[in-house]
Amino acid sequence: MKHTPGWGLLKGLFETARNFVGSYYQPGRLTTIEYPDERLPVQENFRNFPMLIYDGADPERGLRCVGCKICEKECPPQCIYIVLERDRSGKVQKRPRLFDIDVSVCMSCQICVEVCPFDAIKMNTEYELSTGDRFGALLLRKAELAKPNEYYRRLHPTEAAEVDARLAAAAQAKAAAQAKEQAKLTAKPAKPAWSTQP
Amino acid sequence: MSDLRPAMETLERIRTRLEAAVAGAELEVVANGAVAAQGSLRVDAAHAVAVARFLRDDAQLQLDYCSNVTGVDWLDRVVRTTVRTRRVIDGLERELEQTTEHTVPGYLEAVYHLYSVALRHGPLVLRQRTADRADGARVASLTPVWRSAEFQEREVYDLFGVVFEGHPDLRRILMWDEFRDHPMRKDYVEPDDYEYEPTPHDEVLAKARRHYAGAGGDRA
């Protein structure tokens, strides 16, 4: 291959000039977004820190979480803290009194979402969380984590549709089973669903 | 294509050939219970270098590439063996269960994964075991045979405390030079010298309180 010295440099200069000119009119060349003024559309699969889903209007009563602590156990960086509710007699209730996620530790790995048997914890897409308070503001409490199902549907429509369908089917099956059960043995109370989990 | 390449000999055959080639080498084929069932070859430290050289230079093996070197810490294990014996007690023959406990002393292992670049086969897993987990934690360094073991043996030395005899430059590699312990050992206890920060986690707060009280500090 014959190679004239200096030709490679000229080719390089031509290439950068092409990019210079191209950056003004070829849309693929300038990928920069002027962030606070413009924003990229949030992808449907995007995930950033978990949230808790509740049905209905009341975040306290409608919370799907039953405090089974599976996510707390499986969370790789151990950033979830759950304390269960107790009633006056000290009996453990099926909902969390405290549900904290330390998002300064959380790495958005989504494992809590995958292991949750109740579809109670899902990934949020909120990413503008910068704050001046290093400790307090980065510890999300139950009230901050609780988000209505409609919010989840808006963030992840495809996934939420699947979950809703699954939950509806499960509820239907449960209702049918309960009706059957009811018909058979009215006295025997139904076993709590969460205790059947291994 | 590479389907036609000769598969590596079985471990048993390699062992037989090695015993013939390296006089006095103590070799043992270690079974692997996993689905992979990739057995390994244990070699004693005294003959390790000679064995390694044979493995590298033998025409049928040509294990010229040492991919992975690592350590494994096996703690002291208490093994319970239950023996049923018949004994005559009070004129009656009775069956008795006798449980004896004995401690299998722990040891450290250095594991080498060998491949052949020339013949494209492998791996052959080579293991060396130390005598114990304290002063006798010594094995032979295979860095003179495979240069790739240099940093990895240093790492095993650093994190497990296995001394590789014959290593040209055995220093700590990941931890700092003044560090005393070997963090990858199973019985390693974290030093209580972190800079604790306010956290909702009670255990950490308790630890911090202990730590700063011990240090005479006033932070917590």
Add this chain to the structure above:
Amino acid sequence: MMETLDQLFVLLKRWVVGEFPAAWRLWLSPLIDAGAIIGVFAGLFAVTTLLERKGLGRLQNRMGPNRVGPFGVLQPLADGLKMLTKEDIVPRAADRVVHFLAPIAMVTPILLAYAVLPFGRNLVAVDFDAGLLFFFAVGAGTELAVFMAGWSSRNKYSLLGAMRGIAQMISYEVPLVLSAVAVVLVAGSLSLPSIVDSQAGYHWGWLARWHVFTPWGLAGFILFLIAATAESNRSPFDLPEGESEIIAGHLIEYSGFKYALFFLGEYLGLFAVSALGITLFLGGWQAPVPFLAWVPSYLWFGAKLLGCIALFIWLRGTMPRLRTDQLMNFAWKFMLPLVLVNLVVAALWHGTAAWGFFGAGATRWLLGGAVLWLTYSALSHALFTAPGRGPRTYRYAD
């Protein structure tokens, strides 16, 4: 009217000076010149930093600064404010006096060099007979500043940078001066205004009689540009700074205003040497085509200067950096022989113009060009094509 516009600044100065008593005039005139030069070129420095950042951004498919003011035009102001309000850190081990003097030693000689540059018709502070000599003599002072900065910082990287800087600047001084000598030889004068005058007029009524349009002038201009890039420590010859190797070389321990002065000095040096290149080869303030001769001369000069700056920015955005030994090889084994041959060609061109030994018209041009091209080929072949060098072909395995 156009004549007045062309001589606007000259007349303005004459008027201002005329307003003062005669005893003052001797002092006032150079003061006004100095003030104008400092003002204009410091302003150009600000514009250039913006242009460079925007231009590099676009070359690299980025936007460049666009946050301060519309399209980021106030960015230089923000940069300047930042520089001035930064803490001035001097290492404890540093030689404080030298460390303090180095930035001053950088800027002062460069500003002095502006005295002899003609920025327009009659627009020159000092019409010095040995103007070119003065320029080179004064301009060489910056080398001292680089070494002062590198040595006094007591930092290993800055010492390496200073060593590189000295070696590089002294080596490239030689081809720089020699390429200018060709022009002196032809123009027959060391005075920069008369060198510009020697390029006045047009061949056949349309081609400017600039030196760059002769074979030796073209080669000389390219060589001059290369040497100027090296002199002003610009990429691909930014070894004394080499931020990926020795971080910032002699600048590593400078911050705040002192750093800004170095920065200013470097850019002023770049402008000065570009202005010299324009004066020597590109006809100075002369218009390139006769029908545009009515445009004021300083505007032509400014346009040519901006063109040179754009070229430097373009080079900076494209070229990787050379290595020290390659840089030296390039200076002594490539630039120096070529520039000497160029000198010979220029001498032949000039000396034989009358009796047509070199042919006439296009033949003369081609002959001169051929000599230079052959030299270039031979030298670059020796430089670049060692065995195993050059583009390679690769084999594949399946």
Add this chain to the structure above:
Amino acid sequence: MRAQAGDLEMRGAFAAEPHGGGGRSAGSDAGWGAGAGHEWVRPAEPVGRLEGEWLEVAMGPHHPSTHGVFRMNVALEGERIRKLKPVFGYLHRNHEKIAEGTTYLGSMPYTDRLDYFCSLTNNWAYALAVETLAGLGVPERAEYLRVITGELTRLLNHACLVGFLLHDMGTMGTPLMYAFREREKILDLFEALTGARMMCNYLRFGGCRVDVPAGWLAGAQRVVDEFPRFLDEFENLLTTNEIVLARSQGVGVLSGALAVNAGITGPMLRASGVNYDLRKVDRYGIYDRFNFRVPLGEHGDVYDRYMVRILEMRESVKILAQALKDLPPGPILDPKSKLRGFRPRAGEAYGRIEAPKGELGFYLISDGSVRPYRYRVRPPSLINLTVLEELCLGHTVADAVIVLGSVDIVLGEVDR
């Protein structure tokens, strides 16, 4: 012997000094193999040529060209390197210890953080090791998705590496910005598929986490189709650039024999002329179905390492085109795999893949519990640094920087 001749030219008076492997011809396959007797000898300390002290400089940990927090303690004679000791561990977080304290699945997101440029191939290596350990199968579609994401990862890693390398040579980041422009497009794909741009955490034991969203394949096809144009642009800018040639040819020459013995893997090994690509050797996953070639260097210098990466990107584009065309429908997860309570049988396994930086291996020992008893990462970045001193001796500081750049390290992986 051409490499040697070039070497003499390059290093002038220093060429005659002992220099580990540098003088040997890199290309010939005959140089290494059985019985070649390539015992490693530490290079003899050169006799000082100048009367004077060596200047000892700690390059790093805060240095713009060490690709992270990494230190090279160098002894300089003028600007020639006489000694070089790499020092690492600044980013050491004992990934292996963390992994031994968490479940098998819990380590998956941590593997993203090893070589944070190539989280998907890290996932793949780990998943492969666990699958070998537990005997899990991978459905066809998941295998294809792994190949697609893995090769996209290779594209972005190589593009960025070349950008960084040229940045180290002093190009003001122009090639780097072009590489990042293309990387953005690939990261957008990753974000749409896995939900994160860099910390993908996408693979699961026996398959993948989610299936591709609607329109993703068309987007990937578009990126793949446009990639060769970017490579052409890159090559126009750099491949015949005289300064790049002068800077990189004959610098950091690594012989094939030393490379194999020192366990160098990946493009660095192939640049030294050794044909060893795990995609061909192990044919893990479904790589035997694709038609691609392995580019080999001849001289083993920085330029060959650069070119091998460029050529590998072109081959990856070929693989991607085939994989995107053939992607079959079907499930993406082995029904036997489970998320919680995953307890492989006691035993050990070693799984390795051809990650963009070299052979990335995971060695796992299971004791039958939910946590691995021993979890070991074989980091290609760390082992490729073994020969750094040999590559740099006798060269200048500026060369050390580009040799380090051509090794392609990520400190997250070196230090773990």
